Amino acid sequence: MKPTPDTVPGIRPGFRLQFEPAQGCRVLLYPEGMVKLNDSAGEILALVDGERTVADLVTRLSERFPDVPGIEEDIIEFLENAHGEHWIEYR
Template sequence: MSAVKLSDRPSLRSPGLMKYDKARQTELLLLPERVVELNDTAGAILRLCDGQRTVTQLIEELETVYVQTGLGDDIVAFISSAAERGWLELCN
C-alpha cells in the first residue's frame, strides 16, 4: 500500500456506513458481515472522510475541534491503518 499523502481525499469504502449507537453511546462502522466499534477520535476522523476533504483539511478541522496542534502524524497513521484494513479509499 502506498503512503498516505496530505493531498489524498479519503472516503469510506462502499458499502461501509457510519452509525451512532445511542444505546452504547459509541460510533460504529458497519461493514459487510462485521461491525467495528470505534472510539470517539476514530469516529470523528472517519465521519470527515467524505472524499471531498484532503488529509490536510481533515487535520486542520480536527485540530480546531480538539483545540490542539500536532495531531497530523496520528491522523495520518490512523488513515493509513484504516485504508490498509479496507475501511477507506484514498483518492487524489
C-alpha cells in the same frame, strides 16, 4: 500506504458510519459485521466524505482539538490503518 496532504480519503462502498446509541459510540457497519470505534477514530471518520483532503481533515481536527500534541501524525497513522483494514479508500 501513507496518505499525502492532497490525498482524499473516502469510506469504501459497502461500509456505513453511524452513531449507535446502544454502543454509545460511532460504529462502522459492513455486510459481515460492525467495528466499534473509539472517540478519536469516530471523529476522524465523521469527516471522511470523499471530498476533503487529508490536509482539510488535519486543519478541522486541529481547530477542534487545539490542545492535542501531534494530532497530524495521529490522523495520518489512523488513516493508514483504516486503509490497511479496507475501511477507506483513497481517491
